[in-house]
Amino acid sequence: MNLTLLLLGLVILASSAMALSLRNIVRSVLLLVLSWFGIAAFYLWAGAEFAAFAQALVYGGAVSMVVLFAVLLTGRSHSDAEVPPPPKGRLVWALVAGGAAAGIIAATAIRTPFAAATNGVPSLPVRDLGLLLMGPQLAALLVTGALLTAALLGAVVIAAGTKDDKEGAP
């Protein structure tokens, strides 16, 4: 197996696992961000430059902010960042469920005959990516755009407050 892929997978999985298990919530958020950067590195390894940089920009630059603000604005002080450990029974059930899911996925992946790559890593220039998005994949793009616009408008409406609030000076 490719050494780079092995290392990348190790980094992603280890940081996600630590993110799930740490008690300090801010540290686990930062480890989750590290796993997102790991996924971006994986995209780079796979030759998808655009996806890699988009992943870094969107996840590392924006979604991380959302998660951090959510954690901080709902917590109150540094001591509130500590999450109490879950009961032991939950751990057992989590291991059982996770192990079952991992087993099913691994079995399916091993049994599927994947086509071997014939001519190296396919790399799509950004121009062709744009033409694909605006051509055959336009429906998906429009639906995603509409969804994001609706979310943005909803956020603006919620942030602007109710009609009773006196609107401050511009």
Next chain:
Amino acid sequence: MLGTGILKGLAVTARNLTGSFHDPARFTTTQYPEERTVLPDNYRNFPFLVSDDEKDPMGTLRCVACQICEKECPPQCIYIEKSKDKKPDANGKMQIYPAIFDIDISVCMSCQICVEVCPFEAIKMDHEFEIATSNRFNPLLLNREQLAKPNTYFHRIRPTEAAEVDARLDAERKAAEEKAAAAAAAAAAKASQAAAAAKAPPPAAPAKVPSPATLEAQAKPAAERPDSSAGGIKTQA
């Protein structure tokens, strides 16, 4: 329109930037210590003692150790010890002088009260501010030798005030000398009158005669003493 104020502000700063290279009004920094600002006359820092003659600073101090400044000083930073002997001042009158005159400038607050109360124009405020020392005790206690500065220095740092002080002192000394001359003339007239009166009666009272003569002898040297450049006493002769 939005943004015109910002553009005007940018123009102002650009004019300042280019002007600072050729226009002295737009570069007002005095590069100390290579350049010094000219201190205004009224600038005051710590006091100094005025002496009339540069060549004999200790002998010609105007201070007569009256200790008024010592008593009036609010933080009590002046220490004076009177001398045991007397020496003649600028008018020839025998005055005591300060044997010790110490000012502790770590205490002095430059309030100028000592200058205001001195009857002899002996202590004035100095312009000297570069007096930092590396030891906070002894070097900040200025003694008589360090405090004495000549009247020419006083003229250099405060020309108008020094000229005014000199004029006043000269006027007073002239008034004193005129009064002394008038008193001497009156005494001489009285003496000649007494001599003439003494010659007429029999020489039975020769003892009276020497007293007018000694008075005359004393009054003459005082009237004939040459004028000194400054100094004198305010009190009537």
Next chain:
Amino acid sequence: MSAGVFEMDSWLERLPITARDLLTGYLPDPWRWIAQSVIAIVVILGVFGTLFAFLTLAERKILGRIQNRPGPNRVGWAGILQPFADAIKMLTKEDIVPRTADPVLHYLAPVALVSFSLLSLAVIPYGRHLVPLDLDSGVLYFFAASASSELSVFMAGWAGRNKYALLAAMRALAQLISYELPLLLSVVPVVMIAGTLSPSGIVAAQSGWRIGIIPHWNIVTPWGFAGFAIFMVAALAEANRSPFDLPEAESELIAGHLTEYSGFKYALFFMAEYFAMIALSGMAVTLFLGGWQAPFEVLQFIPSYAWFAIKLLALLLGFIWIRATLPRLRIDQLMRLAWKFMVPLALINLVTVAFWHLSAGWATGAQPLRWALALALVAVPFVLIGRRLTSGLAPRIYRYAAP
């Protein structure tokens, strides 16, 4: 290799890559690529590190001259050794880590910030042959790197266990993410017209001159000028630079999110701010000012990296000029500026550039109409939105004070 200096690809132009090939030409293939990359990294660090040092000095001296005083002029002739004195001071200061602080995050925050700022310098084309990393989606890489550096602002505020630093960090983060949007939206028109996300492609799309003296730079077009203005304002805010330097103002709760930092780590934060400023200026030169292209056709004998340096320095001096002129914006004022003024203008700029692109094929007689329409599309919303936002904030009328 051309012989003369007056040709486009002269020896002066090729001097850097000639030097690089001299140093690494004898190495076998994988090692040569590694050695060339190492040389590129060292050169970038050296050049931009020195630029950072003398930029701090230039800033202090120019600010001083604008404020009717000399800047630092004691260390060396006219103060030229001042940056080294500052470096020595920063290095010898005690590095205080609060006892209850998070040591990993406290250490990591300035390191991450400087790393991401330096990473963004890798895709800027500094000269005709001087792109360290010629990526197909270089513009996206650049903004990904500068967006990731916002995380370290949060880490800095959190790590000190100081609730005021945390509040200030959140305020700084709000400023940074608010101005991401105008920044990226003002770049989209450039990408639309150039048809590529690659910075060297964008520079190549701005080549050529009309009658030899009017370059085809994006800034000479109406949408390009608007985009440049929006980009510059957003870059000022992204680099935490006056008038948007609320996070690091001296009145800002000691030092905002940098309160718990001292010594070299503090210096690293400021180094990162300057690197971000330099990187954003470099990207502005690439996107709007034609990159390394000469402004007039006859001036092409000056090498391309020299032109890039001249333009970069002009933009940086503009930053310093703005810092000396404008007062600081309050947090609500700058948020309002971002969301209510710059985002609508950037969106309208997209419409303008779409019109420009679609009307590129108009006859030469209709070209003035195209320009007039584009100018109207840029200027009218600016005036209208500006008027609406500043209504009620007219110049103050003093009722009692004498005029």
